[in-house]
Amino acid sequence: MGDWAGYLVLILEGAWVTVRLTVMGCALALVVAFVAGLGRIAPWAPVRWLATAYIEFFRGTSIFVQLFWIYFVLPMTGVSLGAMEAGVLALGLNVGAYGAEVVRGAILAVPNDQREATVALNMTGWQRLRHVILPQALPLMLPTFGNNAIELLKATAVVSLISLADMTFQGQIVRSQTGNTIVPFLTILVLYFLMSLAIAGAIGWLERRVTRGLDGVR
Structure with a gap:
């Protein structure tokens, strides 16, 4: 019994690494998604081309290969990253490419009359984006952002x-040391499910907050 308690601690330590990867990867993906998504609809052609190239590359190639390139190939160019940094970078860039299309689609879904009204009010581009377009586009983004965050967790x-x-990794260690497959991987399965529920709950709460703000309800 004591041995299994030790193995559980090992898996929970791995769970903490997974949580850190998810949080940092989601933060990077969110930043990248907005930068690339806004780049896709920028008025400058080179910016649109660069954003499109990034999105298509990271959506069109395997995250396994991306991770191996970042961790094993980049050091050959003088850029050396630790395993945690490489994992966060690969996850963030990969999921950020999908998130960029969510940002682009949500912004384009804002009715044209809203844009025309901001022009009539002589707002700057930043003011239009911050005060009118993004507040209406954000509720459209959140459900898919939640799905992307759960996909990142599993990835x-x-x-x-x-x-x-x-x-x-820790589950594989426990399996190799005990010869038992069911217990460690059932534990991991439950932990992934609980983490996914936590993400879904957080996104649901955020959706309600954002929608309530748009409706003027305090």
């Missing part, structure tokens, strides 16, 4: 391939 398992001790 954290790939970091076990570069020996970062996340839940999957």
Whole structure:
């Protein structure tokens, strides 16, 4: 019984690594999504081309290959990253590419008369975006952002391939030491599910807050 308690602690330590990867990866993905999404609809062609190239590349290639390039190939160019940094960068850039299309689509979904009204009020481009367009586009983005965050959480398992001790890596350690597959991987399954529920709950709460703000309800 004592041995299994130790193995559970090992898996929980891996769960903490997974949580850190998810939080930092989501933060990076969110920033990248807005930068690339706004870049896709920028009035300057080179910016649109650059944003499109990034989005299509990271959506069109495997996250496994992206992770291996960041962790194993970048050091050959003089850029050396630790396993955690490489994992966060790969996850953030990959999911950020999908998020960029969410940002672009939500902004374009704002009715044209809203844009015309901001022009009539002589607002600057930043004022239009901040005070009129984004407040209306954000509720459209949140459900898909939530899905992307859950996908990122599940994708954290790939970091076990570069020996970062996340839940999957620790589960494999426990399995190899005990010969038992069901217990460690059932534990991991439950932990992933609980983390996904937490993300879905947080996004649902945020959706209600944003919608309430738009309706003028305090």
